[in-house]
Amino acid sequence: MLRAVLLSLAFIGAAAFASEEVLSSPYLPMQVGAKWEFQTNKGKAVSEITSSESVRGLDCVHLQTTMGEMEPSEEIIGVSPAGVCRLAYGSTALEPAVLMLKLNPKAGDRWDSEITEGAQKIKGTFSVTEEDVKVPAGAFHTFCVTGVFQVQGNSVTTKTWYAKNVGIVKQLAQSGANQVTSELTRYTPGAKQ
Numbered sequence: 001m002l003r004a005v006l007l008s009l010a011f012i013g014a015a016a017f018a019s020e021e022v023l024s025s026p027y028l029p030m031q032v033g034a035k036w037e038f039q040t041n042k043g044k045a046v047s048e049i050t051s052s053e054s055v056r057g058l059d060c061v062h063l064q065t066t067m068g069e070m071e072p073s074e075e076i077i078g079v080s081p082a083g084v085c086r087l088a089y090g091s092t093a094l095e096p097a098v099l100m101l102k103l104n105p106k107a108g109d110r111w112d113s114e115i116t117e118g119a120q121k122i123k124g125t126f127s128v129t130e131e132d133v134k135v136p137a138g139a140f141h142t143f144c145v146t147g148v149f150q151v152q153g154n155s156v157t158t159k160t161w162y163a164k165n166v167g168i169v170k171q172l173a174q175s176g177a178n179q180v181t182s183e184l185t186r187y188t189p190g191a192k193q
Contacts, residue, residue, distance in 0.1 A: 025084050025160040026104060027143060028077075031190025032061065036168060038182035039136060043068040045182060047168075049190055050074075056097070062124050079103070092118050099126070101162060105143045115145075124149035133161050133170050135183035140169050151175070 024030050035048040045067040052061045060077035066072045068112040076088040078097070083105075085097035095116045102109050109128040114121065124147050131144045140163035147158040154175050161170040 005010075020062060024099060026077060026103065026164050027101060028079075028084050029165065029187075029189060030079075031189075031192060033190030034187075035090070035188040035190075036184060037186040038171075039065065039185050039186075040182040042180060058087070065125055067184060086190050089117070098174065100160075101143070102128070105162070106147075107143070113149075120152065122149055122151050127190070131161065135169050135184055135185075137166075137169065141161040142169060 016089065016110050030049075031054055032049050033115040038045040038047070045065060047063055047065040049061045051066050053061065054187075055076055055078060057155070060076050060078035060079055063075045063077050065070060074090060075086055076089055077100075080084055080097070080099075081103065082099055083102040084100045086094055086100055087097045088094055098113055098115055099111060101170050102111075105128055107128055107130045109126075110125050113124045113126065116122075126145055126147045130142070131143045132139065132141050133144075134140075140161070142161040142163045144159055144161045145161075147156075149156045149158070156175040158175065159170075160168055160176075163169045166184070171180075171182045173180045
């Protein structure tokens with residue numbers, strides 16, 4: 001379970017919508033077919049928006065991530081008035097949805113999160129900084145969202161760097177000695193809607 005949580009936190013992605021009047025974030029491109037290719041310390045990973053649907057009254061997308069020989073993981077991502085949020089990981093609904101990035105992010109933003117994933121309660125705190133990062137896909141000015149969580153008695157720290165018009169360009173997830181890092185090698189926009 002901890003591995004699934006690390007992966008869900010490590011490969012958080014973008015949102016896309018079928019309707020025309022929807023909330024959006026320039027830090028998460030929102031077209032079905034958008035694809036992010038990463039080099040990780042565990043091998044290559046690919047995240048892609050595969051479809052869209054309405055969930056809990058929000059226009060949402062399915063983000064599928066593959067990494068090496070592992071089974072693909074899937075998340076449901078949407079945009080609410082608060083910002084970009086994760087509504088489900090795999091077949092498990094997250095209650096309430098996890099706010100991943102505020103709609104209009106700025107350095108100094110902070111928020112707490114307490115969710116139920118199945119029978120498990122997960123508490124966390126998020127904070128935002130602005131940082132310039134260089135990855136194989138290029139140099140980017142980003143908003144970095146750091147999350148610190150308590151999962152099954154373990155402390156988990158995540159960092160996700162979001163670049164305007166690209167989405168996630170760098171990620172880190174760590175729990176004890178286990179660490180997953182990823183850097184964007186290629187971004188392919190999805191079809192315009």
